[in-house]
Amino acid sequence: MKKLVLFLFCLSFSNIFSQSELLIPRDAVTVFSINNVSLLQKISMDELVQYDFMEEVHQELFDGSTSEKTLKDAGIDFNQRLNVFYGKSDDAELSGFTFGISNTNNLFEVFDDFEELQSKYNNVKIFGSFFNNLIIKNNNALLIRIEPSSELIDAQTDSIWYSRGNSYPYGYEGDEFGDEFIFDEEAFNEDDSLSDSEEIDFPEALEDPSEKNYFELRDSVQLELQKGLLSKLLDELLIENTNLVTSDGVFKEQLTHPCEGTFYLDNSRSLGQANSLWYFQTIMPSLYKDIKELYTGNIILGDLFLKEHSIEFLVEARYGEKLGSIYQEMNDSKFDKNITQYIHKGNSAYFTYNVNMRKAYEKAYEVIMPILSSEKNSNIAMNVLALELLNELVNKDALFETYRGSMFGTFNGIKKVNTKKIEFYYDEETFEYGEKETEATEDMPIFTIGFSIGRGDIPEIILKNLGRLTSKFEKHDDYWVLNNAILDAAPLYMINKNGLFIFTNDEDLALNHSNGYGSNSLPKKIVKELKREGFMNGYIDIAGTLNRFPSDLLNERRSEMINSLKGKSGKMFLESSKTTNKSTNFKLTYEFRGDENSGKHLLDLVNTLYIFSK
Amino acid sequence: MFLTMNKILFFFISLTLLLSSCIELIDDLTIHNDGSGTFKYTINLSASKIKVNSILALDSLDGKKVPSMAEIKAKANSFAANLKTQLGISNVTMSINDADLIIKLSFDFNSIPNFQSGLKAAILSIRDSKQSDDSNQSNELNQNWISWDGKILRRNIPLMSLTISEQLKETDLDLLKTGSYTTICRFDRAIEKAEKSTTKINPSRTASMLKVNTYDLQKNYSLIDNCIYLTPLKNK
Numbered sequence: 001m002k003k004l005v006l007f008l009f010c011l012s013f014s015n016i017f018s019q020s021e022l023l024i025p026r027d028a029v030t031v032f033s034i035n036n037v038s039l040l041q042k043i044s045m046d047e048l049v050q051y052d053f054m055e056e057v058h059q060e061l062f063d064g065s066t067s068e069k070t071l072k073d074a075g076i077d078f079n080q081r082l083n084v085f086y087g088k089s090d091d092a093e094l095s096g097f098t099f100g101i102s103n104t105n106n107l108f109e110v111f112d113d114f115e116e117l118q119s120k121y122n123n124v125k126i127f128g129s130f131f132n133n134l135i136i137k138n139n140n141a142l143l144i145r146i147e148p149s150s151e152l153i154d155a156q157t158d159s160i161w162y163s164r165g166n167s168y169p170y171g172y173e174g175d176e177f178g179d180e181f182i183f184d185e186e187a188f189n190e191d192d193s194l195s196d197s198e199e200i201d202f203p204e205a206l207e208d209p210s211e212k213n214y215f216e217l218r219d220s221v222q223l224e225l226q227k228g229l230l231s232k233l234l235d236e237l238l239i240e241n242t243n244l245v246t247s248d249g250v251f252k253e254q255l256t257h258p259c260e261g262t263f264y265l266d267n268s269r270s271l272g273q274a275n276s277l278w279y280f281q282t283i284m285p286s287l288y289k290d291i292k293e294l295y296t297g298n299i300i301l302g303d304l305f306l307k308e309h310s311i312e313f314l315v316e317a318r319y320g321e322k323l324g325s326i327y328q329e330m331n332d333s334k335f336d337k338n339i340t341q342y343i344h345k346g347n348s349a350y351f352t353y354n355v356n357m358r359k360a361y362e363k364a365y366e367v368i369m370p371i372l373s374s375e376k377n378s379n380i381a382m383n384v385l386a387l388e389l390l391n392e393l394v395n396k397d398a399l400f401e402t403y404r405g406s407m408f409g410t411f412n413g414i415k416k417v418n419t420k421k422i423e424f425y426y427d428e429e430t431f432e433y434g435e436k437e438t439e440a441t442e443d444m445p446i447f448t449i450g451f452s453i454g455r456g457d458i459p460e461i462i463l464k465n466l467g468r469l470t471s472k473f474e475k476h477d478d479y480w481v482l483n484n485a486i487l488d489a490a491p492l493y494m495i496n497k498n499g500l501f502i503f504t505n506d507e508d509l510a511l512n513h514s515n516g517y518g519s520n521s522l523p524k525k526i527v528k529e530l531k532r533e534g535f536m537n538g539y540i541d542i543a544g545t546l547n548r549f550p551s552d553l554l555n556e557r558r559s560e561m562i563n564s565l566k567g568k569s570g571k572m573f574l575e576s577s578k579t580t581n582k583s584t585n586f587k588l589t590y591e592f593r594g595d596e597n598s599g600k601h602l603l604d605l606v607n608t609l610y611i612f613s614k
Numbered sequence: 615m616f617l618t619m620n621k622i623l624f625f626f627i628s629l630t631l632l633l634s635s636c637i638e639l640i641d642d643l644t645i646h647n648d649g650s651g652t653f654k655y656t657i658n659l660s661a662s663k664i665k666v667n668s669i670l671a672l673d674s675l676d677g678k679k680v681p682s683m684a685e686i687k688a689k690a691n692s693f694a695a696n697l698k699t700q701l702g703i704s705n706v707t708m709s710i711n712d713a714d715l716i717i718k719l720s721f722d723f724n725s726i727p728n729f730q731s732g733l734k735a736a737i738l739s740i741r742d743s744k745q746s747d748d749s750n751q752s753n754e755l756n757q758n759w760i761s762w763d764g765k766i767l768r769r770n771i772p773l774m775s776l777t778i779s780e781q782l783k784e785t786d787l788d789l790l791k792t793g794s795y796t797t798i799c800r801f802d803r804a805i806e807k808a809e810k811s812t813t814k815i816n817p818s819r820t821a822s823m824l825k826v827n828t829y830d831l832q833k834n835y836s837l838i839d840n841c842i843y844l845t846p847l848k849n850k
Contacts, residue, residue, distance in 0.1 A: 421661040422714045424638060424796075431798050431814075431821040433640065435716075442664045487667035488713060 019080050020098035021255060023135065023142040024244040025233055027094060028085035031244065031264040032606045033255060035081055047600070051607045075106030077139065081255075084606065085244075091152050092229050096144035101136065111143075121238040133230060137238065146233060148225035156225065157218040169214035250318075254301050261606065263302030263315070268295045290371040296320040304605065311601055313588040322367050324581035330360030330405070331535040331579035336452040338498050339408040340527045341516025342509070348544030349411040351574070354535045357405030358396070365391065401454035411545055412446035412506050419489045444490055448509060450502035459501050463494065478514035534576030534584060541571050636661050636792035637828060644800040645762060647847060649725045652705075659715035666715055683712050689740055690717070697721060697736040702728030726762040765846070767799060770839040793828030801844055809841035 024031060076082070080100030087094045101107055108114070114127035114134050127134040135142040161169060212220065236242045245252045254262050297320035305312040319327055333356035343350045365387075372384050421440035424433045453459070463480050467473035472483045478495065485492035486505055493510035495502040504510060522530075530537055570592035577585040592601055638658035645651040659666050672680045681689070687710050694708035702724040709718045723729035760769045804819040814823045826837045 417664075419663060421663070422658060422716055424640060424656070424658065426823070429817055431800070431816055431823045433642075440661050442662065444664055487664045487671070489663035489667065 020100050020140040020142070021081055021083050021245055022241075022243050023098040023137065023140055023237060024083055024085050025087065025094060025144075026236060026242055026244055026247045027089050027092075027233070028087040028244050029266050029269050030086045031251065032084040032261060033081050033264075034083075034261045034606070035259065051603060073106060074110045075101055075103035075108075077102040080140075090149070092146055092148050094144060094146045094233070096142060098140065098142045101139045101141050104136070104139075107141070121234065124234075124238055126234075131226060135234065135238075142237075144230075144233075146226060146229050148222060148229055153218060153222045153225060157214070157221045160221065161214055161217060166214075250299055250301070257303050259303040260306040261304035263300070263304070263313075265300040267298040267300060268320075290374075294320065294323050294367075294371070298323060306601075310589055310591040311605060313590070313605065315586040315588065316583050317586070318583045319581070321581060324583070326360060326363045326367055327579050327584065328581040329363040330355045330357070331584070332356055332359060333406060333535065335531045336404075336406045336499065337527065337531065338500050338516075339406070339450065339452070340522045340530065341498070341518070342448065342450055342500065342502060342513075343408065343410055343522050344412070344517045345520055345522055347410045347539075348413055348541040349539060350409065351536065351538035352408045352530055353406065355405040357403060358400035360405070361396075361400070398455060398458065402458045404452040404454060406452040407450060409447065409449045412448065412509075413544065414443050415446045415506070416441040417444045417446075417490045417505065417507070442489070444486070444505065446504075446506045448502060448504040448506055450495075450500045450504075453496075453499060453501045456496050456499070456501065459494075459496055463496075479510040481510070529575075534578050536574065536576045536586075538574035539571070543570070636794075638793065639795045639828070640798070641796070642798040642800070643760075645726070645767060647764070647802045649762060649764070650723060651726075651729070652720065652722050653729065654718070654720040656719075657717040663715055683710075686710070687712070693736050693740045694719070696739040697732060700728070700732030700735050703732040726760060730758060730760065765844055767801075767842045767844075768840075769797075770836075794825055795828050795831055795838065796823065796825045797838060797840070798823050799842055801842075803847065804845045806843040806845050808843070810839075813840060813842075 021033060077100030081098075083098045085094075085096060085098070111127070111129070111134055114129045114132075117126045117128045117133075119126045121137075123137060125136045127136070131147060132143065132145050135144065245255065248266070251264050254264055297318055299318045300315060301318070302313055302315040305314070331354075333354050335352075335354050339352055343352075369384070369387070372380055372387075375381075375384075419440045419442050420437050422435050423438045425436055426433045463473060463475070467475060467480075472485070474481045474483065478497070480494040480496070482492045482494070484490070490505055491507070493502075493504050493507065495504070495510060495514050497514055498516070502509075570590060572591075573587075573589045575587045575589075590601070590605065638656075638661070640654075640656040640658070642654040642656075643651065644653075669680060670683060690708055690710055694706050697703055698706045704722045704724075706721040707719070711717075723732065760767070762768075798821060800821045802820070805815050805822055808815065808822050808824075810824055812824060812826075814825075815821070816823075822840075822842055824838070824840055831837050
């Protein structure tokens with residue numbers, strides 16, 4: 001046994017230093033490394049290019065040369081890992097793959113648009129096609145797309161443009177987007193976004209045709225920057241031998257895990273690229289530095305295990321000490337067993353979230369206030385003053401007993417709900433018509449969301465007074481109802497009972513089960529598991545939930561995630577461990593039925609994670 | 615018709631098509647012996663409030679910006695204000711019941727040519743420059759979809775609605791199955807006959823009504839084409 005372990009260890013160790021993962025750039029923030037690539041042999045290239053993680057390079061692959069070919073036909077070495085990576089720095093965005101090559105000729109039947117470029121690196125061939133580059137070193141390949149950020153391109157272009165004595169390149173600087181433009185529902189049309197000369201004021205052609213206009217100059221700058229960034233990246237990889245494996249011990253260790261695939265996301269580095277933090281980054285750099293420090297060590301690691309009828313995804317969320325101490329306090333909470341009474345055993349999806357907001361607040365106050373207080377900025381100082389006063393003056397007992405933090409949610413499927421409609425009726429003598437209100441039914445997704453509450457009297461005060469303001473609020477024996485609350489058509493029910501405050505559009509729950517579902521609620525075995533486990537747990541019956549979920553009504557990113565899982569069958573379970581000040585572990589189990597291709601399931605999950613982490 | 619209304623109508627119809635819901639459209643045309651008359655047009659989406667409101671809550675759908683109710687009202691009022699200025703058009707009223715999602719337009723006209731030209735001009739006034747440059751859409755507006763010679767009223771489906779329906783996906787069309795389109799024509803004197811056998815004529819024979827399913831209409835535009843013959847005018 002020991003020999004076997006030693007052999008496996010040596011095998012995985014030797015793999016690290018001989019395989020394509022040594023071509024993963026240091027700036028990669030997210031990496032999916034698929035170990036058991038043989039699972040993917042039957043995946044067709046046409047199928048592969050449909051995945052979102054292929055979007056950056058798919059135009060090269062999806063040109064007809066790949067039709068009816070599988071990954072196996074593409075000359076890829078299935079004894080090596082396939083690594084998908086994505087990264088974003090201040091200057092550029094990069095994405096790509098690294099993989100082993102078994103047959104170069106076959107590979108170039110797929111990558112037939114790539115032309116060989118001059119290489120200054122020993123034993124390295126470089127090929128290019130538009131913004132995509134293929135780098136081959138010792139039967140290992142890196143397919144990469146690196147794009148300079150638009151901010152960098154604009155800054156460089158403007159600098160050159162104005163230094164040449166040119167004036168503002170866009171013509172009239174006034175308010176060109178009036179109300180008419182805002183209303184225009186066709187403004188998002190892709191194909192007319194650059195074709196309507198009235199919407200975008202293009203710089204006029206110059207008298208000297210050899211002189212570049214602003215956009216021609218911008219294109220040239222973009223191309224040069226891209227070349228420069230690629231050259232810098234390749235120098236790092238091929239001359240300095242600096243890559244993600246050599247620069248990040250955590251990632252290196254992750255690659256040794258004996259599983260079908262691994263996932264790596266360095267949140268501390270992706271934080272810097274979060275668009276929402278640009279204000280802090282530019283206006284309050286020292287505060288930004290402190291926040292970044294708080295996120296140091298914030299890494300999410302995952303291992304994918306493929307079983308006969310399931311995929312297990314084990315995730316470890318690691319934190320730095322300070323952030324970890326907040327999470328630890330937050331998740332140190334006793335499970336509210338009342339919650340389980342309101343989750344029907346037949347619900348197609350539910351989650352429970354069990355936290356202690358009081359403890360989290362106090363720890364966050366202890367950790368974050370010194371950071372804010374040390375900031376020499378008048379706005380921050382005023383905010384600190386406000387926070388300290390609120391901390392002293394607000395009745396925290398009342399506040400955190402009203403909102404304890406623990407909650408649950410369920411998706412009860414699509415149900416018909418009663419609404420009112422206007423119907424026109426006709427006089428058969430004159431064909432004159434009038435209106436009458438009649439009952440109607442419409443399909444609606446049924447959701448329930450509930451919060452643990454220790455002070456049920458406080459929402460009662462609010463509801464009672466709102467009831468005086470508008471007749472839309474009605475009090476019934478077991479619940480409140482707000483008529484026409486949802487999309488001006490359907491009622492919202494509020495149940496304030498048993499230490500829970502529940503919002504739902506499920507009439508059946510409000511009218512018939514305001515004390516819970518009793519014997520039809522979650523089975524005791526599951527309740528025990530929920531009590532034993534960590535702060536977050538969930539369950540989804542994919543066929544019953546995601547396939548019926550109205551994803552049109554979500555924002556683009558969430559809709560993409562839901563759509564990436566649609567069409568599947570099976571169940572997903574999410575469990576979490578107790579949180580320490582260093583990490584929390586999650587386990588996502590995806591059980592699937594039937595004879596669906598497990599390699600495809602793996603790619604589907606990778607794709608969902610890609611969208612999630614992007 | 616009278617889907618020539620404008621892009622707001624198009625927007626509402628697009629919404630309806632995206633949803634498994636129903637739309638009720640009523641056009642009510644009164645023509646007096648002298649060619650003057652009244653036109654009333656109603657769009658009823660009250661049976662689809664949840665779905666329409668959920669779409670209105672979005673920023674964009676299928677890559678197109680979804681206008682807010684306030685923007686729709688502003689555009690509709692602009693249309694009505696322009697219609698009021700058109701030659702031979704009077705008593706213009708436009709109402710939008712945003713609680714029940716019912717839009718009503720009503721106006722009087724002094725002749726059929728002024729009715730058509732006034733409506734076209736008002737539609738053109740609220741179209742953006744891109745649409746105005748579109749020769750297909752301009753041709754559609756130049757089409758005469760209604761004619762009246764004092765004895766016979768001919769009407770067909772406007773080209774504009776053909777363009778709209780050509781943009782629809784097959785899956786969208788399926789969703790129109792529960793919608794209805796009702797066209798009513800009223801006259802000062804008796805109707806002799808109607809070309810479409812499905813046309814209902816009231817007992818006093820002064821009004822006709824033709825009701826078609828919106829799904830069938832999308833499949834067969836001629837369902838709404840009709841020709842109504844009136845009895846001769848009595849000489850006083």
